[in-house]
Amino acid sequence: MAGFRHHAPASVDISMVAYPSVTLLVDLSEGAGVAYETHGRHEHGSVVVGLLPGDFRTTGRGVGELLQIRLEPVAAAAMFGASTELSGAVAALEDVWGRDAGQAEDRLRAAASWDERFTIAADILGRRLGAYPPVDPQVAYAWRRTLTSRGRVRVDGLADEIGWSRKRLWSRFRSQLGITPKRAARLVRFDHAAHLLAAGHAAARVATESGYVDQSHLHREVTTFAGLTPTALAAAPWLAVDAVAWPTSSPTQRPARGSERIPDLR
Numbered sequence: 001m002a003g004f005r006h007h008a009p010a011s012v013d014i015s016m017v018a019y020p021s022v023t024l025l026v027d028l029s030e031g032a033g034v035a036y037e038t039h040g041r042h043e044h045g046s047v048v049v050g051l052l053p054g055d056f057r058t059t060g061r062g063v064g065e066l067l068q069i070r071l072e073p074v075a076a077a078a079m080f081g082a083s084t085e086l087s088g089a090v091a092a093l094e095d096v097w098g099r100d101a102g103q104a105e106d107r108l109r110a111a112a113s114w115d116e117r118f119t120i121a122a123d124i125l126g127r128r129l130g131a132y133p134p135v136d137p138q139v140a141y142a143w144r145r146t147l148t149s150r151g152r153v154r155v156d157g158l159a160d161e162i163g164w165s166r167k168r169l170w171s172r173f174r175s176q177l178g179i180t181p182k183r184a185a186r187l188v189r190f191d192h193a194a195h196l197l198a199a200g201h202a203a204a205r206v207a208t209e210s211g212y213v214d215q216s217h218l219h220r221e222v223t224t225f226a227g228l229t230p231t232a233l234a235a236a237p238w239l240a241v242d243a244v245a246w247p248t249s250s251p252t253q254r255p256a257r258g259s260e261r262i263p264d265l266r
Contacts, residue, residue, distance in 0.1 A: 001067060001118055001122075003067055003068075003114045003117065004067075004068060006065075006066070013058075014057065014237045015057045015236070015238060016238055018051075018190065018191070018226060020184070020188045021072055021073070022048065022051060022071045022076035022080070023068065023069070023070055024048055024068070024069040024071065025046060027045055027046045028064075028108055028109045029063070029064030034064055035059045036056065036057065037056075038053065038054070038056045039054065039055070039090075046092070046101060049090050050087045050088055050089045050090070051073065051187065052087060052187070053089070054088060067117060067121060068245070069121060069125070072147075073177040073179070074143050074177070075129065077134070077135050078130065078133075078134050079129060081131075081132045104124050108121065136176065138169070138172070139169075139172050139176050139177065142158045142169060142173060143173075149185075150189060150192045150210070151184075151188035151189030151190070151192065152189065155181045155182055186221065186225075189210055190221050193207075193218060193221070194226070194233055195239065195242065197222075197230055197233055198233070198234055198239040203230045206230070218230060
């Protein structure tokens with residue numbers, strides 16, 4: 001999780017870059033707060049953003065605060081139920097959690113510091129973690145292997161490792177996490193490449209290090225997942241704050257829970 005403050009005298013428009021997690025955006029602003037545009041809709045308030053949300057943008061002006069929480073799909077399924085309904089979708093947090101959403105926002109907004117907010121959020125999430133049955137252990141293992149391999153694992157190999165047929169893994173993985181194993185691997189590999197590009201690495205080198213056939217292959221995948229060229233993705237504002245907001249984030253490390261050094265978006 002990470003906290004954000006924005007001070008925008010003019011309107012700010014930031015497109016979300018696909019990431020291998022279900023994302024909670026909890027709006028803690030006073031007044032109008034942050035607005036979201038997706039699939040032709042314009043909404044306000046806290047939202048749950050599923051995997052592969054497509055064209056999703058945050059907009060707003062003035063002063064506001066936002067708590068962003070990234071949930072592995074395995075954890076999201078235990079909090080929201082099977083993630084199939086959230087894949088490719090954006091839902092108001094109130095529609096998912098009911099009146100608990102408003103109570104959570106009130107507790108977080110009243111906290112005296114961001115560290116206190118992180119503690120409250122962890123408590124809220126922990127209490128909801130067992131709201132739904134967990135995913136199959138084999139599915140959880142397949143997700144972890146996909147993540148730690150940076151998307152460079154074959155579905156047939158995963159099926160062999162867990163002792164399932166390829167068809168069974170495909171079916172269970174998709175029904176419980178809302179994405180196919182192959183698509184998940186492509187998303188994880190894209191995310192690794194996107195952050196290398198944002199760090200200033202040349203596209204040709206990124207293609208090689210991320211396991212793409214060539215630079216053209218990288219270009220096609222970036223266009224598929226972000227709707228941008230590799231050059232434009234490297235400068236995407238959504239990625240620009242990741243090194244500050246998630247300083248220890250990696251496929252094998254959990255992100256830091258945060259501190260008072262909250263990114264300021266201007």
